[in-house]
Amino acid sequence: MTNWDNKNNNWKREKPFGNGVVVLKVLNDSQDVTTDFLQEIANHKTVDGYSHAFVVRCYGISRESGTGNYVMVMQYMSNGNLRQYLQSNYGKLGLMDKLTLLREITQGLSFIHEVGLVHQDFHSGNILVSEIDCYITDLGLSRPANETSKGKIYGVLPYMAPEVIQGRPYTQASDIYSWGMLAYEMFSCSPPFYEYTHDSILGLRICEGLRPNIDETIMPQLLRNLIARS
Incomplete structure (x- = not known):
């Protein structure tokens, strides 16, 4: 999700580049939004969109239906750390x-x-x-x-x-x-x-x-x- 679409009353979603595979980063016990979580989202908003940045992209956020934990939808890296x-x-x-x-x-x-x-x-x-x-x-x-x-x-x-x-x-x-x-x-x-x-x-x-x-x-x-x- 990138920004709110007032016309369609929904979030605009960005299509991942590459093969479309993403990884989900679950923030355990994050039912209540934390400062660190908001900070990480804000930081990604600052750096995302620059292809030369060499920073893993965050495509948006979601929530687990069972736990209510927040999930970050991240760019997938096939070779690990x-x-x-x-x-x-x-x-x-x-x-x-x-x-x-x-x-x-x-x-x-x-x-x-x-x-x-x-x-x-x-x-x-x-x-x-x-x-x-x-x-x-x-x-x-x-x-x-x-x-x-x-x-x-x-x-x-x-x-x-x-x-x-x-x-x-x-x-x-x-x-x-x-x-x-x-x-x-x-x-x-x-x-x-x-x-x-x-x-x-x-x-x-x-x-x-x-x-x-x-x-x-x-x-x-x-x-x-x-x-x-x-």
Whole structure:
């Protein structure tokens, strides 16, 4: 559903592109509309409709007849999330394949920032892969860049920027740090800090400057420099 059709007294519905297959994202226990749900719908309304955005599209909303839970009708991605895709296909991906996927992720994040949002939960589980392209998903935590989230810490620890771990507000710079961790994962096929227990000790070490070791034989120098700057 895109907007209300006053003439026909009904919602206008957008036809999914591609093969018409969609996925239904059920928000459990959402009988009463929550702020996070409305925020995610609003964020999709902001970014949907731009083919260059590389953000998973939301075609509309519905409700389950039995539970009353809200359902988001989303663009279907046939290859799952990026973590799964890398595990299954890493040996088949050449340098240009990895750079292309990373470019799409970069373009998607750049677009999210251009429209004034901060993703706030940027990791390989929230990057979905179609037949050939990467798309960013899960905009439920995204907020306008001028809204602070001080005191609220959420995300996946290995991808979280040091300032976020310390309790400071999420910013677009925090997303860019997470992008650096994704770039590392793209070329190493291993999540950042996979060899560490994900606990408060790791959080402290990240704040003290711990970063993943980057094998110079698998990643171009220019990209290593970009990750170091992120």
